[in-house]
Amino acid sequence: MSQNAPEKSKWLVVGGGMAGLTLAHRLSQRGQEVSVCEAAPSFGGLTSACSLGDVVWDRFYHVTLLSDSHLRGLLNELDLEHEIRWVTTKTGFFSGGRLYSMSNSWEFLNFPPLTLIEKLRLGGTIFYTSKLRNWRRLEQIHVADFLKRLSGKGTFEKIWLPLLRAKLGETYQKASAAFIWSYISRMYKARRSGIKTEMFGYVPGGYARIIDRFVETLRGNGVRLLSSHGVQSITQCEAGGLDVDFGAGRIERFDNVISTIPSPIISQHCPELTEDEHQRLQGVEYIGVVCASMLLSESISPYYVTNITDDWVPLTAVIEMSTIVDRKELGGHALVYLPKYLPDSDLGLQEPDAEIQDRFLSTLEKMYSHFSRDHVKAFQISRAKHVMALPTIDYSQKLPPIVTSLPGFYALNGAHITKGNLNVNETIDLADEKLNDVVWPDFLVRATK
Numbered sequence: 001m002s003q004n005a006p007e008k009s010k011w012l013v014v015g016g017g018m019a020g021l022t023l024a025h026r027l028s029q030r031g032q033e034v035s036v037c038e039a040a041p042s043f044g045g046l047t048s049a050c051s052l053g054d055v056v057w058d059r060f061y062h063v064t065l066l067s068d069s070h071l072r073g074l075l076n077e078l079d080l081e082h083e084i085r086w087v088t089t090k091t092g093f094f095s096g097g098r099l100y101s102m103s104n105s106w107e108f109l110n111f112p113p114l115t116l117i118e119k120l121r122l123g124g125t126i127f128y129t130s131k132l133r134n135w136r137r138l139e140q141i142h143v144a145d146f147l148k149r150l151s152g153k154g155t156f157e158k159i160w161l162p163l164l165r166a167k168l169g170e171t172y173q174k175a176s177a178a179f180i181w182s183y184i185s186r187m188y189k190a191r192r193s194g195i196k197t198e199m200f201g202y203v204p205g206g207y208a209r210i211i212d213r214f215v216e217t218l219r220g221n222g223v224r225l226l227s228s229h230g231v232q233s234i235t236q237c238e239a240g241g242l243d244v245d246f247g248a249g250r251i252e253r254f255d256n257v258i259s260t261i262p263s264p265i266i267s268q269h270c271p272e273l274t275e276d277e278h279q280r281l282q283g284v285e286y287i288g289v290v291c292a293s294m295l296l297s298e299s300i301s302p303y304y305v306t307n308i309t310d311d312w313v314p315l316t317a318v319i320e321m322s323t324i325v326d327r328k329e330l331g332g333h334a335l336v337y338l339p340k341y342l343p344d345s346d347l348g349l350q351e352p353d354a355e356i357q358d359r360f361l362s363t364l365e366k367m368y369s370h371f372s373r374d375h376v377k378a379f380q381i382s383r384a385k386h387v388m389a390l391p392t393i394d395y396s397q398k399l400p401p402i403v404t405s406l407p408g409f410y411a412l413n414g415a416h417i418t419k420g421n422l423n424v425n426e427t428i429d430l431a432d433e434k435l436n437d438v439v440w441p442d443f444l445v446r447a448t449k
Helices: 018-029 069-077 105-109 116-131 143-174 178-189 206-220 263-269 275-282 353-367 424-447
Strands: 010-014 033-037 049-052 055-058 085-088 091-095 098-101 199-202 224-226 233-236 242-245 251-254 256-259 286-296 305-308 317-320 334-343 376-389 409-411
Touching: 010 018, 010 242, 010 251, 018 033, 018 206, 018 424, 049 206, 049 286, 049 376, 055 206, 069 424, 105 116, 116 143, 116 178, 143 178, 143 286, 143 305, 143 334, 206 224, 242 256, 263 275, 263 376, 286 353, 353 376, 409 424
Parallel strands: 010 033, 010 256, 033 224, 091 305, 256 409
Antiparallel strands: 049 055, 085 199, 091 098, 233 242, 242 251, 286 334, 286 376, 305 317, 317 334
């Protein structure tokens, strides 16, 4: 089908994260008149930056993998891909009150918490899962049942169950096996063939630089960028098109609108959608996150990620970003992220910053004997209620449609990622694929009527 529309059409993309910016980029390349609105004062969404002391870096931790072809392709378009700095990383495990390295096959075979049989079954589970391609079948199996069957009860209770609870809380009981498949598949691809070492990368300046370059490119291509423009409602016009109310008397008409924001909020914005569409949008369950970022005078560990299997630790993991990012970019400091993922309805997402900070730092003091609060030079809490849609049983069959009952209105967000876990690479892939295969064909049919 031709990529060229019969005539220029006026589009609005709601949401200025990576999905929204990518959609705007592709539409402008097709000669369309495009605007992007973002409720926040700046663009980037989950990839936006914040000031941590004198350092500006990502609010939430992000890293580029060798296998992230869609992200790397976009970075190439922005003339940034050649600047990526690649680093070999190490992985740690905190289990039974002790820290272990699990960065190669020898360390894996010597991992004390598991028996030899349990290690073999764990390794077999990871290898077998990485080779699976029929993800729809995995959607019909509970993740706990899948992992127990492959890894055995001992490995499940010592490794998988604590990791599932750390990432999903008790909602892991609703999750399908597609959840663990997506994580294993991505990380397995991150290892280079042959030596199988993890290579992670970043663009100097972090996502602040990437988003700045992206915004600059979009403006140069005529895209209109509206920050601090939250949407109040989207309604159909009798004369055709869609009226978008930005509040304070700001109402504008567009021929087409693509909303990339979380599904429950799309439902709130569009009262004229059908009852089934509202139910599907509101039925998407999300996992949120409370994430502390801190600058330290001393490194915590040599591991990029330390996975945690002890239930008493109120953290999903410890992420030492400065094992990848040159500390010269961080004012000579170490940068550490302390995420805790929670269901979107969990009251922990509303806990005061001071209480979170004290609990997290107390936890680090117990985990690392050399850690001292005196090492902390800056500390900040960031929150997001809608980070990742929970992949429940038969998830892809319950998703809200991208093409809605309102002509010209499309609902396309991270909840539509069904073959992977939420990350920047998958978000870009989703935007490109669904624009090409779903949104654009529907638009062409309507435009030629």
